[in-house]
Amino acid sequence: xxxxxxxxxxxxxxxxxxxxxxxKVGDLAASGRAVNAYQLFPYEVAKVxxxxxxxxxxxxxxxxxxxxxxxxxxxxSAALLVVFIAGIVSAWARGLQIDCGCFSTGGELGAGADxxxxxxxxxxxxxxxxxxxxxxxxxxxxxxxxxxxxxxx
Amino acid sequence: xxxxxxxxxxxKRVVQEQLARERRRTVxxxxxxxxxxxxxxxxxxxxxxxxxxxxxxxxxxxxPPSAVxxxxxxxxxxxxxxxxxxxxxxxxxxGQFESSSGATLTQLVDxxxxxxxxxxxxxxxxYSSTRYSTRSAGAAAAAAAGGKFYEYHEVLFANRPEEGSAxxxxxxxxxxxxxxxxxxxxxADAINAKTYTAWATKVTDTASSRGVTATPTVLVAGKKxxxxxxxxxxxxxxxxxA
Numbered sequence: 001x002x003x004x005x006x007x008x009x010x011x012x013x014x015x016x017x018x019x020x021x022x023x024k025v026g027d028l029a030a031s032g033r034a035v036n037a038y039q040l041f042p043y044e045v046a047k048v049x050x051x052x053x054x055x056x057x058x059x060x061x062x063x064x065x066x067x068x069x070x071x072x073x074x075x076x077s078a079a080l081l082v083v084f085i086a087g088i089v090s091a092w093a094r095g096l097q098i099d100c101g102c103f104s105t106g107g108e109l110g111a112g113a114d115x116x117x118x119x120x121x122x123x124x125x126x127x128x129x130x131x132x133x134x135x136x137x138x139x140x141x142x143x144x145x146x147x148x149x150x151x152x153x
Numbered sequence: 154x155x156x157x158x159x160x161x162x163x164x165k166r167v168v169q170e171q172l173a174r175e176r177r178r179t180v181x182x183x184x185x186x187x188x189x190x191x192x193x194x195x196x197x198x199x200x201x202x203x204x205x206x207x208x209x210x211x212x213x214x215x216x217p218p219s220a221v222x223x224x225x226x227x228x229x230x231x232x233x234x235x236x237x238x239x240x241x242x243x244x245x246x247x248g249q250f251e252s253s254s255g256a257t258l259t260q261l262v263d264x265x266x267x268x269x270x271x272x273x274x275x276x277x278x279x280y281s282s283t284r285y286s287t288r289s290a291g292a293a294a295a296a297a298a299g300g301k302f303y304e305y306h307e308v309l310f311a312n313r314p315e316e317g318s319a320x321x322x323x324x325x326x327x328x329x330x331x332x333x334x335x336x337x338x339x340x341a342d343a344i345n346a347k348t349y350t351a352w353a354t355k356v357t358d359t360a361s362s363r364g365v366t367a368t369p370t371v372l373v374a375g376k377k378x379x380x381x382x383x384x385x386x387x388x389x390x391x392x393x394x395a
Contacts, residue, residue: 027278029207029354029357029358030276030279033361033366036362036366037366043362047203048203050203051199051200051202052197052199052200055196056195056196058195059194060192063188063191069181069185069188072185076188076192096366097366097367098366098367145184149177149180
């Protein structure tokens with residue numbers, strides 16, 4: 001039973017990263033601007049982060065999908081999510097009017113729309129929970145880890 | 154079973170467990186190295202792709218001759234106080250700003266109090282299926298090259314497509330140009346050939362590097378207005394000494 005909970009968490013987290021990265025990878029310049037909108041880095045640095053991030057997210061998604069080094073990839077996922085949550089909290093605390101850019105190239109918020117910081121945070125916390133499940137019990141079905149470790153099931 | 158056999162079996166199991174542990178350690182080590190390598194490579198690919206895209210854009214950059222402010226804006230009027238307006242032709246709040254404050258801006262320009270610099274940036278491409286923000290900013294540059302930026306700017310906001318739609322197609326952009334007197338081939342050709350797409354990206358990039366994260370962003374004499382309105386504009390221009 002537990003192994004299935006972990007398996008679902010792994011595939012769910014993989015989907016999160018693949019969708020998040022996939023939606024941003026088409027417009028890297030916009031992704032850079034989204035990072036810049038947090039006003040935490042100089043623009044040149046933000047551009048590099050914005051360019052690298054979608055590819056990192058997709059790579060993490062693929063690793064999780066394959067079930068390769070699950071505890072490590074879950075740990076990296078958790079670390080990234082904590083960074084994202086910190087970024088959103090800081091934007092909220094400074095009263096910035098931005099779209100978190102979590103699942104889009106977001107950044108600037110047009111249209112007099114209200115930022116949805118609370119909702120973004122709740123969602124990221126949910127993803128963090130998935131990563132937590134995997135950190136705690138990284139063994140899952142249909143994984144490369146299972147094959148490599150010669151699991152005794 | 155004799156005592157000797159039992160001991161031998163136990164010893165065998167201990168050895169097997171040790172080998173299994175050894176194997177897990179090796180696997181963990183190499184998978185860790187593998188993961189780190191994959192992530193580093195993925196990040197470098199992103200960096201490389203973005204740098205390549207930026208170089209491509211730089212190579213194709215055509216700056217409209219009348220552009221001011223490092224080739225990223227179009228000026229209207231020649232008064233002493235500079236008003237910078239960053240807007241996206243798809244942005245509803247920009248449309249509202251234009252309809253509420255357009256007349257005030259015209260008065261200030263006519264009274265020779267201000268120079269208005271329009272920065273047509275493209276930050277809302279994701280809200281149309283055809284990258285309308287970039288295309289319309291490029292069309293505005295083509296209009297500027299034809300000497301009719303402001304007229305075209307007005308007609309674009311008067312015909313602003315809703316967010317989430319396809320945006321106006323090129324034929325419609327050309328037709329709107331014709332309605333303000335942009336009848337020559339050069340205007341239509343620039344739109345169809347995407348002559349100013351790289352320029353629109355450059356303007357957007359420049360705005361972002363200046364910390365512009367929303368539209369409309371309005372600065373009077375370099376100072377950002379929190380809530381752009383006719384009253385706020387007039388007051389800020391007065392304060393700036395005109």
